[in-house]
Amino acid sequence: MKLLTHNILTSNIIKGVTRGFPLKIKSSRLEVKEVDFNPDFILRILPKLDWSALRQAATEVGYGNGLPEELPSSLEGDDSLQKTIHNILLQVEIVEGELECPETGRKFPIQNGIPNMLLNEDEVS
């Protein structure tokens, strides 16, 4: 699971959960896989992401270095920060670990890189 995916996952599918974001991350195995760097994609997708959740997630898995608290209003020309963000969004992957609903504590295992967010029938909202 990439941190881009983490940034768009919520546990509000659970009955009674209103926002369910951001999910807490525990990682027991990480991999960094090379992905083609496409600065246009990074610039286009960043405004749709929650920067503080992304920064927090990256920090939780040990990749928080070099991430500013506030995202600069423009990243145009800042090649180094673009590449750092590319790395944490697309290249860092949690292979084994778990996600946790911030409201109920419900845990979702991540195995073989795939988060399991399938609910039991009695949990579905």
Place this chain on the structure above:
Amino acid sequence: MITANDDYPKSYTKSFADINMSRRSVSRKKLESYLQEVDVFDNPKMQLEQYPTTPHLAASMLHTIHTHFNDLEGKCVADLGVGSGVLSLGCSMLGCSYVLGVDIDPEALAICANNISEFDITNIDLLHCDIRSLVNHPGRLHGAFDVVVMNPPFGTKNNQGIDMLFLQAGLALARTSVYSLHKTSTREVGNMMQ
């Protein structure tokens, strides 16, 4: 390695490195030949209507989306009911930046993960979840994707209406387009909703 004149190579590692250099020029036929290497279900589950998308159909659909609508290169794509992953892999081969494949079946996801790794593709992520739960509660997935592609269950195995739920989920997740395959009798829904 695949050479330019090998339309249907007999044996090669599942590599498409040459695509990266000239994405726009990948022919439909060549894409189809790559997708023929994708492993499909050993034991498709009838209840989930796991009919694999044939390489021919997948290549025709994706090549059209790519060349006519320019809706893949550099885009953020979701594949609902990803199955063995033929559509997701094809999207990646045609230059999309990120794909999220979603499926309810762990065995399908395992086959898909294996296919992704065999092709050495690194921009596809998988999610184990029930598409139906996303219809009313898409959360942050709402509008998170440029494009949704899917070959959903048709709703012919005591699951009538599942195809419409997939479409609703697709329309919730996509900002611009949903490309979905349906059986002829549901044609009024639109084979291609823009």
